Amino acid sequence: MQRLIDLRSDTVTQPTEEMRDFMRSAIVGDDVYEEDPTVRELEMTVATLLGKESGVFVPSGTMGNLIAAMIHGRDKRSEIICGSDSHVARDEVGGMSAVAGVHTFQVPNLEEGRLDIDKVREAVLADADIHYSVPRAVFVETSHGNRGGRVPPLAHFEEIAAICRQRISNHVALHCDGARIWNAAAALKLSPADVARPFDTVTCCMSKGLGCPMGSVLCGPLSFVTEARWARKMLGGGMRQVGFMAAAGLYALKHNLPRIPDDHRRLSSMHTTLTAATAAKEGMNGAVTLSPVETNIMFVHTNNAANRDSVVTHCAKNGVLVGSWPGNAIRVVMNCNVDEEAAKRSTDVLTEGLLKYFSS
Known part of the structure; x- marks a missing residue:
């Protein structure tokens, strides 16, 4: 029987036996x-990799971003x-307004996930006015999930960091939703610390490209992280003997982080094959187009x-799971x-499915 191949997300991965063995051997305590x-070792390892204190x-990454919003947006004004197509705006259940109590000013995300820099400048440097809320932070994302x-x-x-520093009346922080910052670093051929350097605070996931069962690490200055521990407890995120899960992160940073470029290479190869096949098939007439591939999406x-x-059904029947996406996309x-x-x-x-259902 052929093994099921799941390409719906990088969150669907199963821990390897080696990761499970490492988790079982973890020394734990009350976190x-x-x-x-x-847990302490994972936190300091990730902070060091990202160049943070x-x-x-x-x-989860959603909790990490929410905690960042609670701390950066510390009063009701x-x-x-953030970007209108960002994960924090679209995919985190409105937590910044519902839980953190902060207003989001959404600016357009351009093609590759960049923010419209003129709109950012206008929002950050707006004159103080009794009618306006007060900009406290800009949230960005890399790599950008909703931009493929x-x-x-x-x-x-x-x-953007330079624009934030130009506001005189109050500090404006730059936070990165770096759920896939490991992929961004691999794509740019830079260290994670180089990629994270412009950001005051950054959230990174263990459970996506690194293949862990759960968890993210929120990094920044020590004073920020101290507050973050209080916010985590307030949200019900205080965990006890969770070193078993932290151990998965330590294992992944050693064994899975170096192989992230393999994911990029394999997807790029799939992209090349699909592009050639759909271009060569008569009757496609532009029915299928592929987004550029820079990382693993x-x-x-x-x-x-x-x-x-x-x-999608054809793929599932043949042992390959892919995701249906808004706008008629896969x-x-x-x-x-x-x-x-x-x-x-899977390629x-x-x-086979695209040629079967989209060629006239």
Whole structure:
């Protein structure tokens, strides 16, 4: 029986036996009392990798971003500037307003996930006015999930950081939703610390490209992280003997982080094959277009939702799971459970489905 290949997300991965063995051997303690040595090791390891002073282990990236919003947006007049197509705006259940109590000022995300820099400048440097909320932070994202894993250039974030520093009346922080910052670093061929340098605070996921069962680390200055521990407890995120999960992160940073470029290479190869096959097939007439591939995410855009659904069903029947996405698209996410053979088989199955249902 063929093994199921799951390309819906990089969150669907199963821990390897080696990761499970490492988790079982972890030394644990009560993390609320800051007595879990494995958690402490993960927090400091990630903070060092990102060039930050300290870090706090949280159950999810969504909680990490929410905590950042609570701390940066510390009063009811606060405003956080973010992209209209960002994860924090679209995919975190409105937590910044519902829980953190801050207003979001959303500016357009451009093609590769960059923010409209003129709109950012206008929002950050707006004159103080009794009618306006007060900008406290800009939230950015790299790589950008809703833009197909695209990676904005580092210069873009450096420009935003410079704009934040220009506001005189109050500090405006720059926070990065770095759920896939490991992928961004691999794509840019930079160290994670180089990528994270423009940001005051950054959230990074263990459970996406690194293949861990759960967890993220929120990093920044020690004073910020100290407050973050209080906010985590307030949100119900205080965890006890959670070193077993932190151990998965330590294992992944040693063994899975170096292989992230393999995911990018395999997806790029799939992209090349699909592009050639759909271009060569008569009757396609632009019915299928592919997003550029920079990291481990690709969108297959189609012109027909019913046919798109047929392709998704065809793939599932042949042992390959891909994701249906808004706008008649299919999302493919390469991950650490997909080896060379599985990547080739999934490419063949997806190609077959697209040619079957989108050629006239």
